[in-house]
Amino acid sequence: MRIISTILTSLKSLRRNPTRTLLTTLGIIIGIAAVITMMEIGNGSKSAIQTSLENMGANSIMVMPGSMMGPGGARQGAGAAVSLVPADADAIGENCPSVALFSPVVRGGGVQVIFGNVNWVPSNMFGVAPAYFEIRNWDIEEGRIFTNDEVDTNARVCVVGTTIVKEVFNGMSPIDCELRIGDVTFTVIGVLKTKGANMMGSDEDDVVLTPWTTMRMRVTGLKTGNVSNTSSTVSDSPGERFAISGRALYPEQDTSITKDKLFYSRFTQLDQIIVTASTIEKNEQAVQEVSDLLRKRHNLSIEQDDDFTVRNSAEFMSMLNQTSTLMTNLLLGVALISLVVGGVGIMNIMLVSVTERTREIGLRMAVGARSRDILRQFLIESVVLCISGGILGILLGHGMSLMIAGVLGWPIEASPQAIVAAVIVSATVGILFGFYPAWKASRLDPIEALRYE
């Protein structure tokens, strides 16, 4: 018996009793609708979290200098030491295959900017490389970002956030305006797209970005500190460098401390290196590669602790993702239970249908249907029933999630996988729960069946 004509036959027999058909499939419809709605809302919130985290550059890896023991034994937290140099950043770019992008970062915190008679202290001021914009997923609203050439030549150019435009430039376009950062005059070449507040509530758009070389060389100058890096050099004790007319400012340092301080050259310190892995999955690997490389470059023996810190915010992100996945799965489980209940409904009605149509089955057998033809007919009937219920459920579920998006404003995301899965699941429910009734029908004795009243 041809499949298509079987499907047509089963559609016809389902149409004979539309109310019952609809009520039978209601379980499947509700189950599938629930699955689809859950998946779309779950996916929506997951990708909303993902996008907001990515906007914050949260899929990036931060490499910071380690903690240090300052003069007098005062311990300072991670980032206080001076252990990262530009060569480290370049080496990361060259030697870590999992790293896609990297940018040195020099902080210019607390420096005032002045334009005309307006002054302002941006909450964020960084010296970076052009790759930083891609790493932070930050597009330009107007103008351009600076180039690698401008980084190499310490060009006095800067890119500003929209808060700066509003507060300093009073909303007018700042392109080609002269902005004073600290004591240095910069030309504004670009305006960043608005990002809004980050998760901690601080304004991301209150930012000025310059080439990191310019920031280090012209604005912040060098940091002093516990320079443990081999390639960086430090002259002598701070007391000597900041000596005021014969009086030592600081107590003389022990020779054991001064011994491993080398001369420093210009631009040796970076406050941070920001890195992204080629894919999110490779994040862990990239962290490992960067750590290994820096340990090697900094000549750290096995007993020594890292003189740097690698922070992987992907952990944070995957934790958030896990939470939302867990919720989605829980709800999905509930939805699957309703599918099973729907399947039992299908089985029930198919059994009724087989009994009701006993004479029809007998007749079909008398005119030459083999038992497998009967089995197939009823199986296809229940699958058609379930799949049509599934399709209705998909439409209903999608409609429901659209409604939720409209009324509650929750983010949703259509999920093609969920739709495919819904169709497969409903077909499976049809086969599983339709098999017993169909098998029962195929086992009927034609003579008994023809005589059935």
Added chain:
Amino acid sequence: MSALIKLVNIGKTYFLGEISVPVLKGISLEIGKGEYVALMGASGSGKSTLMNILGCLDRQTEGDYFFDGEEVGRISGDRRAKIRNKKIGFVFQSFNLLPRTSALDNVIMPLNYTAQNLSSAECRRRGIEALKQVGLGERLDHFPSQLSGGQQQRVAIARALINRPPVLFADEPTGNLDSKTSIEVMNMFSELNASGITVILVTHSSEIADCAKRTIMMKDGRVVDDPRRNPAPAEKEA
């Protein structure tokens, strides 16, 4: 006349738990191609059981049944289904049409189970042809509920003829019809027989049986009267 149907010592016994109920007791007969046979007998005489065996719906418990030269009592269910589909047409007392299904769809239903795949246009063409043959060419799209009893039975006959079988079995075909439509239906059987189809009908009415050319009387599971009674199998083989 070559034998289309040949029964050798057919017996059928039902087992109801401990008790065995013999329904057919050693029936031997031959029916040739193009015959018009009526199986007669009181209820309980075994005529319906015999027809079920003849129609490959049931299996005998003893003896051999040769249909078209082939022993069909012991072949697989699927092959018997194929024989029912291709070589046998059934007409039932209660018509057994599918409800809420048009006359045409009812008629072409058996083609669904035919091995050779006919296009739906070809199926339709053959269905229309069969319905015209029974004089219902104008009622293709009527549902059974919109047809009279006689018309319903004619749809059933058209359905039985759709695969052009050599044999037509009719179980009390006029049982649910009034006398006027009964005559119409019986005339149709006569015409079909005249066109070369073997017709075998089961009835308890001698009026209906008179339409047939040969009447086999049954009683208590045995053939008691057959105008063309076959010799006993042993003698025939000799």
